Amino acid sequence: MGGVAFRWGVVGRAAALDLQTRARIARAASRVTVVAAGGVLVGLLGVAYRQAAELRFPGDPIADAFSILLGTSWATSWWWAIAGGVLLAVGAAVAARADRAGWALAALGLLPLVVFPGLTGHANGAEARFVALGLDAVHVVAAGTWIGTLGLVVLIGRPWLDRLVPAFSPIAIGSVVALVVTGAAAGWREIGSISGYLETGYGRTLLLKVAIFGVVALLGAVNWRRLTPRLGSPDGDRAMGRSAGLEFLLGQAVLLVTAILVRLSP
Ligand code: HEM
Structure with missing residues (x-):
């Protein structure tokens, strides 16, 4: 998600970049996206292993649990996600040579990937199922856009922060609004009452996630006001690079808490 949003939203909109630099950054983004897509595929294998391990009767071989799992509707979503991950990797690799076609292919690969968490999580069991799945997909898109784009700005965009950060800011603000809503x-x-936020493990874990996210959002807002005017000077760029790196790390902490949250019973 970050690679596609970074290519079109940040590099594409950073008007002050010349064509050669733009192509160079886009190629670097495509390499990072190939590696990230590999990570997605490994993660999907891990998810299948965990699911099979949960299905397994004590003492039975894991292969038996896998064959049961592969006959369920869960496996249909999983195969689609695997296909999406492969398409994402191929698209990102093609993007290094054929920019537009490659990124379009990568974007197509994202479609099954953004609905997979909802289809295999709590949203799928909600009363208004399709509304819940739709909102979940928007949440996942906003999360990937924000954290993925920020990651690429930090990882490969440092020499051009003065031009990339102004193009990144509206994307970050839009993603954060979508994430909060x-x-x-x-x-x-999932919780349905004020007391549930404090009295259940799920509620408390969600509050922890919101607290860490609040710190990141505050950091982002302060940086935007204080450091953006200093961009372009060596000191200003360094300070922005450091603080964006910290934001990215805290974003990983939000994801870690989310990984626990989605496994808890609401
Ligand atoms: C005010 C801010 C936020 C709130 C209230 C919030 C709340 C939630 C809730 C309630 C879920 C559903 C968990 C479940 O299925 O049981 C969720 C899922 C998720 N959140 Fe957030 N979130 C926020 C911000 C973020 C941020 C900043 C990120 C990314 C860094 C993020 C990434 C995710 C992801 C990846 C999922 C998994 C979706 C799924 O499994 O279906 N969230 N969030």
């Missing part, structure tokens, strides 16, 4: 709706859907 869809996240608040999902939280209320």
Whole structure:
């Protein structure tokens, strides 16, 4: 998600970049996206292993649990996600040579990947199922856009921060608004009462996630106001690079807490 959003939203909109630099950054983004797509595929294998391990009767071979799992509707979503991951990797690799066609292919690969968490998580069991799945997909897209784009700005965009950060800011603000709205709706859907936020493990884990996210959002807002005017000077760029790196790390902490949250019973 980050690679596609970075290519079109940040590099594409950073008007002050010449064509050669733009192509160079886009190629670097395509390499990072290939590696990230590999990570997605490994993650999907891990998810299947965990699911099979949960299905397995004590003492039975794991292969038996796999063959049961592969006959379920869960496996249909999983195969689609695997196909999406492969398409994402191929598209990102093609993007290094054929920019537009490659990124379009990569974007197509993202479609099954953004609905997979909802289809295999709590949203799939919600009362208004399609609304919940739709909001979940928007949440995942916003999360991937924000954290993935920020990651690429930090990882490969450092020499051009003065031009990339102004193009990144509206994407970050839009993603954060979408995350808060869809996240608040999902939280209320799963918990449904004020007391549930404090009295259940799920509620407390969600509050921890919101607290860490609040720190990141605050950091982002302060940086935007304080450091953006200093961009372009060596000191200003260094300070922005450091603080964006910290934001990215804290974003990983939000993802870690989310990984625990989605495994808890609401
Ligand atoms: C106010 C901010 C946020 C709130 C209230 C919120 C709330 C939630 C809730 C309630 C869920 C559903 C968990 C479940 O299925 O049981 C969720 C899932 C998720 N959140 Fe957030 N979230 C917020 C911000 C973020 C941020 C900043 C990120 C990324 C860094 C993020 C990434 C995710 C991901 C990847 C999922 C998994 C979706 C799934 O498994 O279906 N969220 N969030």
